[in-house]
Each structure stands twice: as C-alpha cells, then as structure tokens.
Amino acid sequence: MINCDVLIVGSGVAGLYAALNLRRDLNVILVSKTTLKESNTYLAQGGISTAKDEEDIESFIEDTLRAGNYKNNLEAVKVLAKESMENIKRLIDFGVEFDNIDGRLLFTKEGAHSTNRIVHVKDWTGKAVAKTLIKNILKRKNIKVYENTKLIDLIAEDNKCLGGIFIRDGKRIDVHSKVTILATGGIGGLFKNSTNQRILTGDGLSVAIRHGVKIKDIEFIQFHPTALYEEKDERRFLISESLRGEGAVLLNHKGERFVDELLPRDEVSLRILEEIKRSKKPYVLLSARHLNSSYLRDRFPNIYSECLKRGIDITKDLVPVAPAQHYFMGGIEVDLFSKTSMDNLYAVGEVSCTGVHGENRLASNSLLEGLVFSRRAAQDINKNIDGIRQLKTCKNSLINIDEIERENKRLVIKELKKKRWDLKNEFIDD
Numbered sequence: 297m298i299n300c301d302v303l304i305v306g307s308g309v310a311g312l313y314a315a316l317n318l319r320r321d322l323n324v325i326l327v328s329k330t331t332l333k334e335s336n337t338y339l340a341q342g343g344i345s346t347a348k349d350e351e352d353i354e355s356f357i358e359d360t361l362r363a364g365n366y367k368n369n370l371e372a373v374k375v376l377a378k379e380s381m382e383n384i385k386r387l388i389d390f391g392v393e394f395d396n397i398d399g400r401l402l403f404t405k406e407g408a409h410s411t412n413r414i415v416h417v418k419d420w421t422g423k424a425v426a427k428t429l430i431k432n433i434l435k436r437k438n439i440k441v442y443e444n445t446k447l448i449d450l451i452a453e454d455n456k457c458l459g460g461i462f463i464r465d466g467k468r469i470d471v472h473s474k475v476t477i478l479a480t481g482g483i484g485g486l487f488k489n490s491t492n493q494r495i496l497t498g499d500g501l502s503v504a505i506r507h508g509v510k511i512k513d514i515e516f517i518q519f520h521p522t523a524l525y526e527e528k529d530e531r532r533f534l535i536s537e538s539l540r541g542e543g544a545v546l547l548n549h550k551g552e553r554f555v556d557e558l559l560p561r562d563e564v565s566l567r568i569l570e571e572i573k574r575s576k577k578p579y580v581l582l583s584a585r586h587l588n589s590s591y592l593r594d595r596f597p598n599i600y601s602e603c604l605k606r607g608i609d610i611t612k613d614l615v616p617v618a619p620a621q622h623y624f625m626g627g628i629e630v631d632l633f634s635k636t637s638m639d640n641l642y643a644v645g646e647v648s649c650t651g652v653h654g655e656n657r658l659a660s661n662s663l664l665e666g667l668v669f670s671r672r673a674a675q676d677i678n679k680n681i682d683g684i685r686q687l688k689t690c691k692n693s694l695i696n697i698d699e700i701e702r703e704n705k706r707l708v709i710k711e712l713k714k715k716r717w718d719l720k721n722e723f724i725d726d
C-alpha cells in the first residue's frame with residue numbers, strides 16, 4: 297500500500313500539467329498506464345488554440361460555440377478563452393518553443409476558426425509540449441512517476457474518493473490519497489477505426505460509472521475528417537487539419553472539390569461520408585500538390601515522412617483520407633474547477649466533460665482544455681487540501697482483478713451503445 301497527498305492517473309497533457317501546478321510541498325504520485333510517451337498528447341499535430349489578445353476573446357468564444365452547435369457550457373467556454381493566453385505563456389516559461397519569427401508567435405488556422413489563432417511546433421506540437429512537461433516533472437522531487445501501472449478501480453466510501461487500485465507487473469497496488477485526479481484520456485482504443493492510442497480504453501470513465509459518479513454528454517463523439525486511409529486495421533494516422541488550414545483541398549474521385557475544407561469537423565466528416573457512399577470507394581483524396589514543396593516538407597515534417605514511409609509523397613501525390621474516431625467530448629461531469637460529483641475526485645482532459653466543446657470540438661481546443669482546467673484543478677487542490685484528512689478503507693479489498701478489468705471495458709461500451717445505437721459495429725468487441 298502506498299500513501300500520497302495527490303494521486304494523478306494519466307500522463308497526457310492534463311495529468312502532467314496538473315502535477316506541475318500543484319504545490320511543491322505536496323507528495324504527488326503520477327501513474328501512467330504504459331510509458332509517459334504513449335499518450336494522445338504525444339500524437340497531437342495541429343497545435344493549441346489561444347485568443348491572440350484581449351480583442352480576440354469574444355470571437356474565440358463564438359467560434360467554439362458555433363463549432364459545438366451551441367450545446368457548450370458557456371461559462372466554461374468563457375474560462376477557456378480568457379485563460380488561454382496565460383497558459384500558453386506558462387508553457388513557454390516551462391520551455392516549449394512554439395514556431396515564431398524573432399519571438400513573435402506564428403498562428404495557423406484550422407476548421408471553423410474565424411482567424412489564425414493556433415500556436416504550433418511544426419506538426420508535432422503535442423510531442424513538443426509533452427516532452428517539455430515530462431522534463432520538468434522529472435526534475436520535481438515531490439512527484440513520483442509510476443509507469444506501466446494500470447488503473448483497475450477507485451477506492452471509495454460514502455461518495456468520497458480515497459485513492460485507486462492498480463496492477464503493476466501482475467501485482468495489485470493500492471494507492472491511498474487525499475485527492476485523486478483522473479486524467480486517463482479518451483475512448484479511441486475501443487474503436488476499430490480511430491486516430492487515438494490503442495491503450496485509451498476509457499479506464500477513468502469505467503471506474504466512474506461503476507461508482508455512480510455523474511457522467512455527461514457521452515453521445516458526443518468526434519470523427520476527424522482526414523485520417524489517412526489504409527486497408528490494415530491499425531491506429532489511423534492523422535493528416536492534420538492545419539494542412540487544410542494552410543491550403544490543402546479535398547477532392548472526390550472525379551477530381552472535384554465538394555466541400556469547404558474549413559467548415560467545422562462534423563460537417564466536413566459528413567460530406568466526406570456522403571462522397572464515400574456515392575463513389576463506393578472507402579476514401580476521398582486530399583491534395584496539397586499545389587503548395588510549395590519545400591514549405592510543405594519544412595512545416596509538416598511528420599506528415600511528410602509518415603506518408604512517405606507508406607509510399608505517398610504529399611508534395612506530389614493525392615492522399616487517401618477518411619473520417620476516423622478522434623475525440624470524446626463527453627465524459628465525467630465536472631465543474632469549473634474540474635471537481636466531479638464524488639468528493640475529493642477531480643477529472644481533467646479528455647476523460648472529463650467541462651462542457652466546453654459542446655457537441656463538436658473546435659480544432660486545437662483539446663490541449664488548451666487540458667491546460668486550463670487541469671491548472672484550475674491544481675489551484676483548487678492547493679487551496680483546499682490542508683483541510684482534507686486522509687482516510688483509509690479496506691472495503692474494496694476482495695476484488696477479482698481479471699473480472700474487473702474485463703468489466704471496465706464492457707461498462708463503457710454498454711453506456712455508449714445506449715446513446716449511440718448507430719455506432720454498434722464500430723467497437724473492437726463487436
């Protein structure tokens with residue numbers, strides 16, 4: 297059994313940033329299901345949205361609401377936009393080197409943004425951010441990292457979270473904490489066809505469901521319009537929306553444009569699916585051939601080299617693309633400080649539902665949500681943790697780990713299917 301002040305489950309941007317924003321006198325345990333590098337954050341290409349200045353806040357709020365089909369939580373959207381700039385600045389202070397000219401940030405555009413407001417590090421923004429945060433985490437003496445440690449259940453009593461139960465090297469570990477933060481990411485690993493890391497199977501969501509923690513909007517699942525189409529059934533490689541933001545266009549099999557490429561994602565995905573149905577071919581084509589080839593290689597080195605490995609030269613060839621599951625807007629319901637309906641339990645990042653994204657997330661708002669709301673969680677914990685007594689229980693001590701592990705996935709898929717009957721053949725276990 298292990299004790300700590302704050303237990304953080306998950307090592308994507310939200311988990312890492314929460315840890316770095318906690319007081320240095322708190323004893324923090326950060327748990328990663330596999331390694332610190334295997335997160336969706338690491339895969340994020342496009343960038344991070346931010347209001348460019350005070351004048352841009354209103355328009356950023358409106359773009360986020362419009363993309364979300366006005367099903368967003370307005371208060372959360374205001375917080376997101378207003379606190380965006382200070383969090384980008386904090387990332388720069390931690391050492392992230394966003395693309396810039398003489399210190400002036402370069403902003404790119406993606407679908408449904410009315411202006412260029414996305415900061416980026418070429419087309420591997422997530423990796424650059426994660427690497428910097430990890431470097432900072434490893435320097436902090438108060439943060440202990442456990443890799444290859446899998447969440448099985450929460451330890452909870454009377455609607456109070458007392459910690460988590462994990463498996464590591466086949467052995468059970470109980471971690472008792474004053475406060476627990478779930479930052480376990482999304483659900484893409486449950487889908488046959490997703491851009492997400494395969495390990496992301498809704499672990500945080502399942503333990504929340506089992507303990508009756510409130511969940512919200514779980515029918516809101518986003519499909520990214522332009523994942524690279526490949527016949528083999530593996531994780532889909534993303535072709536960033538920022539490539540369209542920089543001028544790439546979508547073509548049908550007759551070589552015609554059929555959609556405004558910078559509409560919100562749900563609309564572009566729908567139009568592509570219509571084309572796919574019409575043409576009876578499982579993909580449409582993305583063309584960047586008219587763009588300057590050395591610019592493309594320099595601005596999108598990751599996409600260029602990954603496509604080249606598969607025999608596609610994006611400076612010369614058309615790229616086959618199709619929609620793939622990409623993001624989960626729903627999740628564990630949280631307030632503006634990321635608190636769940638269970639005492640001493642917070643949720644941040646994709647596992648949480650702040651309501652910021654509404655029905656359809658605006659491009660490049662996911663890393664931003666992870667930053668803004670995990671920092672708010674940390675600030676709330678910093679303020680209140682001294683008043684929390686560490687409690688212990690042995691109530692959960694007789695659990696069957698194999699059975700719970702199987703049940704965790706089943707629980708999530710069952711809940712999703714209740715709301716999204718149309719996705720019944722999309723899950724790996726179908």
Ligand code: SIN
Pocket residue numbers: 340341342343534535536537538658659660661662
């Ligand atoms: C992309 O680069 O197209 C993905 C960014 C995001 O999911 O917001």
